[in-house]
Amino acid sequence: MKKIVTLGEIMLRLSTTDASRLAENALFAAHYGGGEANVAISLANYGHQVSFASLVPENPLGLAVKQHLQKYGVDCDLLKTGGERLGTYYLETGIGLRSSNVVYDRKYSSFSAAETFPWDFEELLADTEVLLISGITPALSPNWRQWTLELAKAAKACGVKVGLDINYRGKLWSVEACGAFVREIAGYVDYLSAARLDALNFFKVPEQENADLSYYYQEIQARYPNIELFYSTTRKVYNANHNHLIGNLYQKGQLYTSSEYDIAYIVDRVGGGDAYTGGIFHGILSGFTPEKTVEFATLASAMKHTVAGDHNQFSATDIEELLISGVKEIKR
Numbered sequence: 001m002k003k004i005v006t007l008g009e010i011m012l013r014l015s016t017t018d019a020s021r022l023a024e025n026a027l028f029a030a031h032y033g034g035g036e037a038n039v040a041i042s043l044a045n046y047g048h049q050v051s052f053a054s055l056v057p058e059n060p061l062g063l064a065v066k067q068h069l070q071k072y073g074v075d076c077d078l079l080k081t082g083g084e085r086l087g088t089y090y091l092e093t094g095i096g097l098r099s100s101n102v103v104y105d106r107k108y109s110s111f112s113a114a115e116t117f118p119w120d121f122e123e124l125l126a127d128t129e130v131l132l133i134s135g136i137t138p139a140l141s142p143n144w145r146q147w148t149l150e151l152a153k154a155a156k157a158c159g160v161k162v163g164l165d166i167n168y169r170g171k172l173w174s175v176e177a178c179g180a181f182v183r184e185i186a187g188y189v190d191y192l193s194a195a196r197l198d199a200l201n202f203f204k205v206p207e208q209e210n211a212d213l214s215y216y217y218q219e220i221q222a223r224y225p226n227i228e229l230f231y232s233t234t235r236k237v238y239n240a241n242h243n244h245l246i247g248n249l250y251q252k253g254q255l256y257t258s259s260e261y262d263i264a265y266i267v268d269r270v271g272g273g274d275a276y277t278g279g280i281f282h283g284i285l286s287g288f289t290p291e292k293t294v295e296f297a298t299l300a301s302a303m304k305h306t307v308a309g310d311h312n313q314f315s316a317t318d319i320e321e322l323l324i325s326g327v328k329e330i331k332r
Contacts, residue, residue, distance in 0.1 A: 002129035004043055004281065005078065007053040007151070008036030008137050009111040010065055011087040013270075013310060022092040022103065032068045033310020035134050035167055038271045042278025042300070044073040046316040048285060053078035055111045055118050061086040062110075072311070080118040083110025091270065094240030100269065104171060112140040117147050121154040130191075130281065131155045134165040138181050139172035145181060152188040165193040165277055166202065175201050186224045191284070193277060194220065195232035195248075217250040231280045231294070233273065233301065241266045243305070247276060247298030249290050256290045258298035266305045275304035275312040282316065299323060 014028040040052040052074050056062035058081040065086065066076050087106030094100035106112055125131065133152065138145040155162050164185065168178050179202040186192070186203075199205040199216035203223070208215055217230045229251045236244040243266060247258035279300035283293025300319050304312045 002127050003049040003051055003075070004040075004130045004132065004285070005051050005053055005124060005128050006036040006040040006043075006132040007124075008034055008134055009087055009106070009109065009140065010034040010037040010052070010054050010056065010069075011089055011106060011109075012061060013089055013091055015091040016093050019093065019095045022090060022101070025092075028090075029308065031309040032065055033271060035136055035165065035274050036132060037069065037074075038274035038311045039132055039165075039278045039281070040074045041069070041072045041311040042275055043281060043285075045312060045314065046278070046282045048282070049075065051075040051078045053080075053119065053124060055080045055082050055114055057081065057083050057086055057110045059086075078119065078124065081110075082118065083113055085109050087111065093268075096239050096241065099240055102171070106140075112144070114141075114143065117143075121151065121158075124151070125155055125158050125160050128155075128158075128160050130161045130163060130285070132163040132165070132277075132281070134167040135178055135182065136167050136169055136172065138185075139169060139178065149181070149185050149188075152185050156188045161190045162188055163191040163193075163277075163281065164189045165273070166198050167193070167273070168198070168202075178202060179204070186220075187226060189224070189227055191229045191231070191281075192220070192227050193231055193273075193280075195234070198232075212255065213248055214250065214253075214255045217255070218253075229284070231276075231297070233276055233298070240269075243269070245272075245298060245302055247294045247301070249280065249294040249297075251290050254290070256294045258294045261298060261302040263302055263305045268308045269305055271310040271312065272301045272304050274310070276301035278312060279319070295323060296320075 013031045013033050016025040040050045043050040056065050087109035090103040092101040138148040152162050182202040203220050205219040232248045234246040243263045245261045249256045276297045279297025307313050
């Protein structure tokens, strides 16, 4: 059975509690997370064979990362040790009119400061069906930018499908730098997470008034016909605790949209996009129709908003049952 490989940095997340401001907070909730690790956990929860490739320090925090991943069935054979510190980020959890805010403390982390690529390509891509990467990793250093591009090229040469979530982080690099990288790697990507603003900012697609997502995806695909599938979410934000969420999937010239989910009480928004990505790839790997794939992924993302921490905590059965029954009654 071939596996899915996700590659990226996993960090210690320290979150404020009781709606405190970061500068006033006295108690932090600790979680481990990172976009690619969160996707790996989702896919493992859904029964897929998935390996997470990263670099962590050989200390109790590095061990805690490994135990966290193994708890959910993620294979850690590609989790290397080296360097001296685990990246950290602080989350000031939003409430009402106040948005969440992130402060990074990841400079000189084991992963971001790597001077040599921790694996050889053959080791990383052996028996792999899909490689999942994000735009966060190449933002960390010039080395990671080059390695990510070379890895995508190697994957394509081996017949491995490549998924890219642009996942732009303005605190890590500029729109211009991200756009230059995205346009360079897009020729090696099969599955792309991108929305309207990504098309405008990174692919320089001309804006068209009243155009739906199909227009933007068609424009990108005309330049990069290798991209088989696009996916994204559309989010309407009423306040930090109340959002509406719709999923989008574009394949073979057809745009599919999910039901709209009213998330009236958000416990934790972080990781919602990763849960959506996990749902999309579960659908792709399971042979779902596009309609079912986007419905599954959007509900998975909506449900992630109901639990604390970075990662999805629901199984495929949980989501399938909710797709049938809806979120209404107590289960007895």
